Amino acid sequence: xxxxxxxxxxxxxxxxxxxxxxxxxxxxxxxxxxxxxxxxxxxxxxxxxxxxxxxxxxxxxxxxxxxxxxxxxxxxxxxxxxxxxxxxxxxxxxxxxxxxxxxxxxxxxxxxxxxxxxxxxxxxxxxxxxxxxxxxxxxxxxxxxxxxxxxxxxxxxxxxxxxxxxxxxxxxxxxxxxxxxxxxxxxxxxxxxxxxxxxxxxxxxxxxxxxxxxxxxxxxxxxxxxxxxxxxxxxxxxxxxxxxxxxxxxxxxxxxxxxxxxxxxxxxxxxxxxxxxxxxxxxxxxxxxxxxxxxxxxxxxxxxxxxxxxxxxxxxxxxxxxxxxxxxxxxxxxxxxxxxxxxxxxxxxxxxxxxxxxxxxxxxxxxxxxxxxxxxxxxxxxxxxxxxxxxxxxxxxxxxxxxxxxxxxxxxxxxxxxxxxxxxxxxxxxx
Amino acid sequence: xxxxxxxxxxxxxxxxxxxxxxxxxxxxxxxxxxxxxxxxxxxxxxxxxxxxxxxxxxxxxxxxxxxxxxxxxxxxxxxxxxxxxxxxxxxxxxxxxxxxxxxxxxxxxxxxxxxxxxxxxxxxxxxxxxxxxxxxxxxxxxxxxxxxxxxxxxxxxxxxxxxxxxxxxxxxxxxxxxxxxxxxxxxxxxxx
Ligand code: SF4
Ligand code: SF4
Ligand code: SF4
Ligand code: SF4
Numbered sequence: 175x176x177x178x179x180x181x182x183x184x185x186x187x188x189x190x191x192x193x194x195x196x197x198x199x200x201x202x203x204x205x206x207x208x209x210x211x212x213x214x215x216x217x218x219x220x221x222x223x224x225x226x227x228x229x230x231x232x233x234x235x236x237x238x239x240x241x242x243x244x245x246x247x248x249x250x251x252x253x254x255x256x257x258x259x260x261x262x263x264x265x266x267x268x269x270x271x272x273x274x275x276x277x278x279x280x281x282x283x284x285x286x287x288x289x290x291x292x293x294x295x296x297x298x299x300x301x302x303x304x305x306x307x308x309x310x311x312x313x314x315x316x317x318x319x320x321x322x323x324x325x326x327x328x329x330x331x332x333x334x335x336x337x338x339x340x341x342x343x344x345x346x347x348x349x350x351x352x353x354x355x356x357x358x359x360x361x362x363x364x365x366x367x368x369x370x371x372x373x374x375x376x377x378x379x380x381x382x383x384x385x386x387x388x389x390x391x392x393x394x395x396x397x398x399x400x401x402x403x404x405x406x407x408x409x410x411x412x413x414x415x416x417x418x419x420x421x422x423x424x425x426x427x428x429x430x431x432x433x434x435x436x437x438x439x440x441x442x443x444x445x446x447x448x449x450x451x452x453x454x455x456x457x458x459x460x461x462x463x464x465x466x467x468x469x470x471x472x473x474x475x476x477x478x479x480x481x482x483x484x485x486x487x488x489x490x491x492x493x494x495x496x497x498x499x500x501x502x503x504x505x506x507x508x509x510x511x512x513x514x515x516x517x518x519x520x521x522x523x524x525x526x527x528x529x530x531x532x533x534x535x536x537x538x539x540x541x542x543x544x545x546x547x548x549x550x551x552x553x554x555x556x557x558x559x560x561x562x563x564x565x566x567x568x569x570x571x572x573x574x575x576x577x578x579x580x581x582x583x584x585x586x587x588x589x590x591x592x593x594x595x596x597x598x599x600x601x602x603x604x605x
Numbered sequence: 606x607x608x609x610x611x612x613x614x615x616x617x618x619x620x621x622x623x624x625x626x627x628x629x630x631x632x633x634x635x636x637x638x639x640x641x642x643x644x645x646x647x648x649x650x651x652x653x654x655x656x657x658x659x660x661x662x663x664x665x666x667x668x669x670x671x672x673x674x675x676x677x678x679x680x681x682x683x684x685x686x687x688x689x690x691x692x693x694x695x696x697x698x699x700x701x702x703x704x705x706x707x708x709x710x711x712x713x714x715x716x717x718x719x720x721x722x723x724x725x726x727x728x729x730x731x732x733x734x735x736x737x738x739x740x741x742x743x744x745x746x747x748x749x750x751x752x753x754x755x756x757x758x759x760x761x762x763x764x765x766x767x768x769x770x771x772x773x774x775x776x777x778x779x780x781x782x783x784x785x786x787x788x789x790x791x792x793x794x795x796x797x
């Protein structure tokens with residue numbers, strides 16, 4: 175009977191309940207006579223920011239030691255040990271956030287959203303590996319990045335990927351970079367963090383989907399060395415730009431290449447370039463013609479990229495919360511669906527007029543279209559330049575490292591007989 | 606060859622200069638910002654939360670870093686707590702089938718006639734917001750969700766924020782990491 179009574183109380187109250195929106199103060203504050211003291215809820219503090227500065231100092235230190243190990247000591251085992259240390263520290267102990275790869279998005283957000291200011295240590299995380307790359311190549315990838323490290327330890331049976339495929343797949347990071355910038359600048363979120371395949375692994379916790387993706391990457395990584403680094407990582411684009419111009423860069427041989435071919439298959443990432451075969455004499459004007467044609471084509475490719483980007487903007491904008499909520503609310507209002515979603519329910523509860531939401535959504539779509547056109551133009555330039563660079567013949571006499579692709583892991587050094595000679599002491603060098 | 610080298614060097618100097626300038630600019634921006642707000646952390650605005658339930662399911666941690674918090678000063682200490690009892694509860698006692706909370710994380714304690722205190726047992730709470738809905742619709746709204754910073758990893762992008770239908774998640778300063786109900790003017794959001 176008491177149950178019935180409670181049900182009645184609930185029912186009568188549910189009528190009343192709609193009146194005060196905030197729901198506060200329906201029942202008066204009690205007057206305690208027993209001397210009861212009203213407690214307050216606890217507020218445990220987040221980690222002190224000084225921790226973040228410690229991480230930054232560790233990052234700088236590990237970068238410096240790696241550069242030393244790769245460029246001066248030339249010692250793969252040392253690089254490997256350092257990589258394991260970084261993996262333990264930045265990956266499993268620190269559990270990922272924030273990492274230089276993700277920090278790119280904070281920097282973009284700091285530029286595009288005036289209400290967000292990038293904390294200094296985040297700026298440090300973003301710039302340190304890049305500045306290092308300009309001086310010493312991608313040493314960050316070699317032994318510091320936890321995402322790279324976890325892939326490096328599983329790269330046990332790397333297979334060689336055909337060169338044309340490698341070149342084609344290496345274009346994907348540019349697409350990811352463009353999408354990343356587009357999504358941050360339009361307020362759609364941090365997709366590089368959302369789809370980070372390894373962070374669930376570092377935390378030993380995460381959504382079932384991302385755990386599966388991570389497992390697939392790690393298994394694929396046994397045969398395709400560092401698949402994320404080579405064919406997805408957006409930060410790799412910036413690092414490779416820096417590394418191309420690096421002041422000092424890892425070299426296969428400590429002194430001169432004797433063209434023994436021993437290192438030919440040493441690099442699991444396809445970053446060793448063979449000497450070019452004797453040039454088959456090509457009539458000069460044919461080369462010139464081809465170059466002229468390509469440079470004429472370049473503006474066309476850029477224009478095509480812009481148009482494609484503009485049209486891709488609308489479907490891409492569906493990833494934005496405002497847009498998918500607006501589309502759902504519109505469908506419901508037009509009677510096209512009787513299913514509501516959590517988004518449309520939350521929107522209804524907030525009591526805003528639907529027209530406002532539609533207007534917001536239209537603005538987001540506009541941002542996506544304009545940003546998409548810019549991203550398309552950028553990709554056009556990148557693809558055009560790639561075609562140009564592939565069609566220009568460059569003479570290469572020695573086995574050389576491709577500075578853009580080299581991850582400074584120091585694997586190839588051991589394959590070089592000149593390196594072996596160097597190791598066995600200065601005695602031989604004197605002779 | 607030599608010429609090429611020179612060019613690369615010039616380019617490198619240019620790039621290094623550019624990077625340096627950008628770093629300085631960013632630092633300058635960061636340091637002025639440093640005075641305004643230190644490190645941001647994630648928090649949810651309880652005045653915006655629609656109790657959708659995703660806080661329990663979307664956090665990268667299991668159980669979630671989001672938990673229920675009780676603003677005791679707002680509570681009516683009711684015998685019939687709408688956060689504690691399911692609508693249609695058979696009797697007002699502590700048996701599990703009467704409780705809103707799926708994990709039994711709310712502890713009910715008699716204080717004095719007719720008042721009862723409700724305390725959240727945080728290790729048991731999964732942040733499902735069921736009690737919050739009850740308390741908001743029928744009671745004083747003194748139960749609400751908060752990101753608990755002893756648990757939160759402060760992900761660069763909070764996985765719940767990415768899907769919160771009410772857009773209740775915001776970055777707040779680490780020095781004021783909570784948005785409590787009943788602390789400020791109770792009709793406006795805790796953010797100002
Ligand atoms: S390519 Fe990207 S993911 Fe790989 S090691 Fe470098 S920064 Fe890390
Ligand atoms: S996801 Fe948002 S609306 Fe849902 S319970 Fe969490 S804060 Fe509330
Ligand atoms: S009902 Fe849900 S949010 Fe409330 S105390 Fe229980 S587990 Fe926590
Ligand atoms: S920041 Fe990460 S750990 Fe914290 S509440 Fe969000 S998803 Fe959970």
